[in-house]
Amino acid sequence: MTQLPPPQATDVRLDERMQFALRGDLRDLQAYAVQPSAGLVKLDTMENPFRLPAALRQALGERLAAVALNRYPAERIEVLRDALAQHACLPAGCALTLGNGSDELISMLSLAGAVPGASFLAPVPGFVMYEMAARLHGINFIGVPLTAEFELDESAMRTAIERHRPAVIYLAYPNNPTANLWDDAVIDRLIATAPGLVVIDEAYQPFAARDSLARLVRHPQVLLMRTMSKFGLAGVRVGYLMGRQELISEIDKLRPPFNISVLNCEAALFALENVAEYARQAALIRLEREQLQQALAVLPGVRAYPSEANMIVVRVPDAARTFAGMEQRGVLVKNVSALHPLLDNCLRITVGTPEENPLMMAALKASL
Numbered sequence: 088m089t090q091l092p093p094p095q096a097t098d099v100r101l102d103e104r105m106q107f108a109l110r111g112d113l114r115d116l117q118a119y120a121v122q123p124s125a126g127l128v129k130l131d132t133m134e135n136p137f138r139l140p141a142a143l144r145q146a147l148g149e150r151l152a153a154v155a156l157n158r159y160p161a162e163r164i165e166v167l168r169d170a171l172a173q174h175a176c177l178p179a180g181c182a183l184t185l186g187n188g189s190d191e192l193i194s195m196l197s198l199a200g201a202v203p204g205a206s207f208l209a210p211v212p213g214f215v216m217y218e219m220a221a222r223l224h225g226i227n228f229i230g231v232p233l234t235a236e237f238e239l240d241e242s243a244m245r246t247a248i249e250r251h252r253p254a255v256i257y258l259a260y261p262n263n264p265t266a267n268l269w270d271d272a273v274i275d276r277l278i279a280t281a282p283g284l285v286v287i288d289e290a291y292q293p294f295a296a297r298d299s300l301a302r303l304v305r306h307p308q309v310l311l312m313r314t315m316s317k318f319g320l321a322g323v324r325v326g327y328l329m330g331r332q333e334l335i336s337e338i339d340k341l342r343p344p345f346n347i348s349v350l351n352c353e354a355a356l357f358a359l360e361n362v363a364e365y366a367r368q369a370a371l372i373r374l375e376r377e378q379l380q381q382a383l384a385v386l387p388g389v390r391a392y393p394s395e396a397n398m399i400v401v402r403v404p405d406a407a408r409t410f411a412g413m414e415q416r417g418v419l420v421k422n423v424s425a426l427h428p429l430l431d432n433c434l435r436i437t438v439g440t441p442e443e444n445p446l447m448m449a450a451l452k453a454s455l
């Protein structure tokens with residue numbers, strides 16, 4: 088094969104073509120940064136740290152090997168939809184649509200609500216994709232600060248809702264990065280004042296003491312979003328959105344037709360058939376979280392915040408120094424200080440395995 092010559096400079100510079108063809112706000116955008124983690128104890132992205140036992144991995148390998156990769160995803164996706172509906176106890180009158188992770192569902196919601204002048208609203212600090220996806224679709228994003236204790240500021244939320252009339256309100260329950268569950272009475276009152284839809288994002292439901300399934304039944308304007316990522320399949324990319332049938336069928340029209348690959352579908356089905364193993368892992372993570380909380384509570388100079396998720400936010404005297412020290416000692420966490428002023432000097436630590444957590448604690452202590 089002959090080698091192609093290097094590209095030649097032409098009279099119309101690529102720069103000018105890009106200015107002509109691409110939207111101007113792309114220049115100011117940062118690509119989503121994934122921290123390099125090779126060789127480190129990876130506690131930065133709320134992954135389930137456990138793998139499947141060898142026998143189950145073997146069985147999964149055989150299942151995936153039998154999948155027809157030459158075919159587009161077809162009826163098998165309906166089997167996954169039914170299995171997820173059963174797993175989540177989808178209420179009567181409700182339906183479920185699938186996303187390539189919740190991230191895609193958040194994009195679909197933005198696409199659905201993208202009319203001139205529309206606003207989406209969420210408490211901040213919160214999950215960054217709500218704002219990213221809204222703004223990319225030309226939607227005005229309203230972030231309403233939490234209180235200093237990371238609770239919902241009810242009066243600020245009410246004022247913002249009345250003023251901006253948001254088409255969609257996102258409530259992450261538990262919230263990311265703060266990891267707490269907000270006051271239920273406040274949530275219910277906010278749902279009642281919402282002029283449009285309320286999306287309750289329960290990515291961390293496997294680790295939380297409460298959920299919003301009853302809200303889905305009580306309020307037709309509520310959509311409940313969940314994902315298999317934090318549950319243990321972050322690499323597989325399956326998220327789902329539940330709501331009233333008529334509402335879901337409208338949103339489903341925006342779903343890319345083959346967004347769940349045949350491999351993702353089969354891996355998700357396999358996980359749901361082995362849900363007991365994932366439940367065991369989640370219980371272990373919750374137990375490890377409690378042990379970490381106890382150890383953090385007696386660590387001088389550190390304030391650990393309550394968590395109903397598989398992460399803990401800690402405030403330290405100097406987050407940049409502690410982050411760097413921990414990384415040097417082989418432990419990767421997330422420095423969330425720059426995300427919002429309320430998170431000044433905060434690190435977000437994912438709960439790891441019983442082997443990883445003592446390593447993390449030792450690195451934290453040595454890096455304060």
Ligand SMILES: *Cc1c(COP(=O)(O)O)cnc(C)c1O
Binds near residue numbers: 188189190315
């Ligand atoms: C991790 C996370 C998600 C994204 O999950 P994917 O399904 O992996 O795209 C959604 N919401 C919140 C609050 C999260 O923390």
